Structure formats: structure tokens, C-alpha cells
Amino acid sequence: MKFDKALKKKLLKKLKSYLNAEAEQLQHEDEGLSKVLKKLKKKEGHLKELIAAEKDAEEREILEQELNIVHSQRKKGIGLLSEIRKKNDAE
Amino acid sequence: MRNTLRKIILPSILLVLAYGFWVSPDFKEISAGVAIFLFGMLALEEGFKAFTGGVLEKILKKTTNRLWKSVSFGIVSTTIMQSSSLVSVITISFLGAGLIGLAQGIGIIFGANLGTTTGAWLVAGFGLKVKISAYAMPMLVFGVIMIFQKSRHLKGLGYILAGLGFLFLGIHHMKEGFETFKSAIDLAEYAVAGYPGLFLFTLIGIFATVVMQSSHATLVLIITALAAQQISYENALALAIGANVGTTITAILGALSSNEVGKRLAGAHLIFNVTTGLIAIAFIHQLLVAVDVISAYVGIGETDYTLKLAVFHTLFNLIGIAVMIPFTNHLVRFLERLIKSEPDRYAQPKYLNESALEFGDAGLEALRMETNRVYAKATDIIAKGLSLEKEEILSDTKLKKVIQVHTKAVAYDIDDVYEHEIKSLCSAILDYTNKLSSAEPGIARKISRIRVANQSILSALKDVKHLQKNMLQYIGSDNPHISGEYNRLRQRIAKVIRRLENIRLKGSDSTSILSLDALKLTLEKNMALLHERMNELIRDGNISPDMAISLMNDSNYTYSIIHNLIQINRNYLKSEEGVETEAEHMIALNNDEIDSVLADNNDNAEQQ
Secondary structure (H helix, E strand, C coil): CCCHHHHHHHHHHHHHHHHCCHHHHHHHHHHHHHHHHCCCCHHHHHHHHHHHCCCCCHHHHEEEEEEEEHHHHHHHHHHHHHHHHHHHHHH | CHHHHHHHHHHHHHHHHHHHHHHEEEEHHHHHHHHHHHHHHHHHHHHHHHHHCCCHHHHHHCCCCCCHHHHHHHHHHHHCCCCHHHHHHHHHHHHHHHCCCHHHHHHHHHHHHCCCCCHHHHHHHHCCCCHHHHHHHHHHHHHHHHHCCCCCHHHHHHHHHHHHHHHHHHHHHHHHHHHHHHHCCHHHCCCHHHHHHHHHHHHHHHHHHHCCCCHHHHHHHHHHHHHHCCHHHHHHHHHHHHHCCCCCCHHHHHCCCCCCHHHHHHHHHHHHHHHHHHHHHCCCHHHHEEEEEEEEHCCCCCCCCHHHHHHHHHHHHHHHHHHHHHHHHHHHHHHHCCCCCCCCCCCCCCCCHHHHHCCCCHHHHHHHHHHHHHHHHHHHHHHHCCCHHHHHHCCCHHHHHHHCCCCCCCHHHCHHHHHHHHHHHHHHHHHHHHHHHCCCHHHHHHHHHHHHHHHHHHHHHHHHHHHHHHHHHHHHCCCHHHHHHHHHCCCHHHHHHHHEEEEHHHHHHCCCCHHHHHHHHHHHHHHHHHHHHHHHHHHHHCCCCCHHHHHHHHHHHHHHHHCCCCHHHHHHHHHCHHHHHHHHHHHHCCCHHHHHHHHHHHHHHHHC
């Protein structure tokens, strides 16, 4: 009797994790994206500081290119994050 | 020197033999018997080779973890195959692959020495007593039919049967030859008694074995000659000792072209056989008494000298093993000191160990570390290929200055360095990825990235090799336009190496994978600028059409080198563990997105 109960519990847990697999994956992606976006925001600020301090035109141009890239990446990341959150809300 | 000796020795032997055949038909028959016997041994080896690559290796792996097991393996395998040289070859291949240690290898060689004495028993006990040519004929017929079959194992069996058939036929001819030879010349008249005879016939035994490259054949020859009473029993014993020593010459000759492992094994073989031979010579009288006692005990007739020779052969090899086994570890240390490993001409993997293969994560880490090592070597080669120094590229000095200092082209053989430093490592990495490929899907994906990273390393080096050709010619050119352009190409590659190094140094704390997008943007932008400038240079006649074509090709190589450098790092970084790695992978810009950032950049520049 005790065994049956334990088995049932185990099976239910498996079923739950199976049904929640997608939600878990979304949660996982949400976490990862949030962390990276935070880092990118910090990087953006840092690059702006570097550009302001850089005197060499060529170096400044490279930094500006990098800033543009970071900006685009953040934009893309925010878009992806909002999509994931929408999906999460829908479930 | 060796070649000259070979050139002299071979024709001399052929001439002596030809003269011998002309003078004596019996000598011809004996020689033909030896030739057929040796051919049989070759066929036998060929046959057993068909069965290696499976059973034999499996047995060898399982039965050589202890010294006594190695010795037993040597005895049994040589008894079955009747060829100590085949067993030696397999042992060397296993030693070379690191599957067994030198001590185990030596154990097998000791055992093979004892195993090979069973040949004397077979010939003396069976070959001479029965008309073995009667068995030889059907064996040859069945053997040859089987050789023509498609199945590898049937073919192998065919070679074994044919080999045995030839062995028997060879023995038959030697026996016949000696019997008729006896009526013409009695070689026994030339018998030398006492120690001079012992030394003389030992030397003859060594010589005969070196010429025939088989102690087995020498021994059969001795036994058949002894059976025909063409040599005295004492001299036959000396010949057998000589054959035992002579067989090591074959092993030494074989080991000359082998690596240090093979040389050490041949060294052990030589030490064992010479020691055994010396013991046999020193204690010949005691051994003779022992042979008589043993023969009487097992029921061998007092005048049955051929079987007594077999007893002697086994006994002195057995004594050799008993004497040498306690010194095996000393022998190993001595040989390792004497024959040192040559410094590797080719770079060897540092992290790819077999034990890590059992754990997917550890194996992946080993692959990453090794790839990192190859990348470090590759960037060094790229720097030198551009007539620059990597240390300076990675320093804080402005790259323009670094380039200005190195305007002189320095010849650097990329092919040679690639062959010695990169190729062996990359192939070891690819081999390791194949062995690891059965891991779980997540790891398999990362392994595949490592593989792609290594392929990109190879492509980058190939491109540098092409780029180097014109670059060496133009960087110091009197035409400032062409030298300026080529120096700009050098600077670009150097800049990317420096930026990549900075990204790598920041490690997992930063958004490394995403930082590579900025490099891609710079690459595309610079490429567009170069094309514009090149058109201008051609239009204004500042560079010749030949220079323009070279520059066009080389700018493509530069693009490819930078692209590959970025790809190496992208795949390397992506093979890292982590939630953020996946997120970075999602955010990383694709080619269209980078193009659109580039277009925005250009619009902004125009507006300004």
C-alpha cells in the first residue's frame, strides 16, 4: 500500500515535470536573457565613457561601432525577452 | 654505409649460392628446402595477420596485466603461430600504442623465446619420424583454394594451411637433401670438438640465422642435419645457441626503423638472448648432464640426438627466463636510460587523455584546452607569417608602430610549421571528438563546435600561407601605395588577434560571444573601404594591374583569415557551459542584422 502511494507520487511528479517542461525552458531562457541584458546595459554605459575619453579618431570609431552593435543587441534581446514573457503569461 | 654493405652482401650471397647449386644438386635441394620453409613462414604470418585486429588483441589486452601472464602469452602465441617475429611485431605495435608497458612487452618476448622452442620439438618429434611431405600436399591444395576465397577469415585460414604445407615441404626437402648429401660429403668430418668448436659453431649459427632471418629455419636445418648425422651433437648444440643469439639481429634490424619503444624491446631481446647464450656456453657440461637426465626421465632414447637437442633448446631458454625475470624491472630502467625518447618532431597533444573519454564533461574540457593550445600556436604562426611577433601584437604598443618597426619581410615556412606543430594536434583533436561522439546531445553539440573551430584554424593558416606570398614581396616595396595597402592588411589581422585576445581574457564575466559581433561589423566595414580605395588606386594609376590583382586576391584572403579567427572564437566560446551562453547565442546578430547596423553607421557618417 505504501509502495503504491510512493509510486503514484513519483509518476505524478514525472507527469508534472513533463507538462511543465516548456514552461521550465521559458523560465530558463528568461533568466539567461535578463542576465545578459543587464551586462549589455553596463557595457553600453562603459563604452560611452570610453568614447568620451578616447582621443584617437580611429580607436573612437571602433568603439562607436561596438556601441552600435551593443545597442542593436540590446534591442534584439529586449524583443526576445518580451516575447518569452508573453508566452509565459499565456500559459 | 648500410646501403653499400647491402649492395655488396646480397650479390655475394647470390653468387655463392649459384656456385653451390652448380657444384652440388644436394646443396640445391637443401637450400630449396630452406627457401620453401621460409616461404611457408611468410604465408603463416600472412594467415595469422587476418585474425589479428580482433581476437589476438583482445587476448593480449586481457592477458598481459601481470608479468607471468605476459610470459605465458608469449609462450602460447608463439607455439600456436610458430613465429616469434610475428609476436614481436604485434608486441611492438601494442607498445607503440601504449596499450602495454615495456615490462609486459619484455615478458612477451621472454615467453616467445620459449614458445619458439616448440618448433624444435615438432620437427624432431614429428617431422622426422613421419613422412610429412604426405601431409604437405593436401594442405597446399586446400590452402590455395581457400586463399582464393573472398572472406578474410577463409583467406587467412588458407594462408595458414598453405604456410604449414610449405613448412612441411621445406623440412622434407632439407631432410632428403642432407640424406643424399651424406653419401657425397660427410660434413661430420669437419666437426670441431671442445670449446673452439663451441664458439665456432655458435658463430656459424648466428651467421646462418642472420642470413635466413629466422632462427626457426636454422633450427630445422640443424635438426635435419643432425638427423642425417652430418653434424655432431655438440656442434648442433652450439649452432642452436648461435641461432638464438642470431635471431636478435633480425629484431634489431627491424627496430632500426622503429621508434624508441621498438628499440628498447629489441634491446631487451638482445640482452636476454646474449645472456642466455653465455649461460649456455658457460654451463654447457652441466646442461648436457641435465639434458641426459631429463631425456632419460621422459623416455627419450640415449641416441635420439634430435629430441635431445629440442630438450637442450627448451632447457637453456627456460634457464634464461628464470635468470632474467627477477631483473625485468632493472632491465626496463636500464633500457629507458640507454635509449632515450627523442624529442618529438611533431607536437603531441597535452590534454587529450584516454581516461577523460569516459566522462563526457571531462572529455569536452580536455578538447577545449587542447583547442586553446592549437589556437595559441596558430596565432603565433599567423603573426610570424605576417613578419610580426605575437608578443608585440598582444602588447599595448599601437599596432601602427608595431607594423612600422617590422617593414622588412621575414621568410617563414608556414608549411613546415603547420606540419610539425598543428597538423598532428588537429588530427588528434578530430580523432578525440570521434571517440567522444557517443555522449549526450548537449555535449555532442559542443563537441561539434570544437571540431568546427579546429577546421577554422586550419583554414586560417591556409589563407595566411597564400597571403604571405605577395605580402613578403610588397610590404617593403618602393611603391608606397602598394606597401601601404599590404601593411594595412597586416594591421587589420593583428588588430583582430589583439581584440580577440582581450575578449578571451575577459572570459565568462563578460558577454564574450556578443563582443564578436563588433568584430564582424569592423570586418565588413573595412572590406567595403578597401574596395573603394583599391578602385581609386587603380583609377589613378598608383598601382599596376598585376599589383591590383594581387591586392584583390589578398584582401579576400585577409577577409577569410579574420572571418575564420572570429569563427574559431565563436565556436570555442559557444562550447562553454552556461545559461548565459545560450542567451548570448540568441541575442547574437546574424549577417543581415550586422549589415543593417553597418548601413545605419554609413547613413550617420554621411549626415555628419
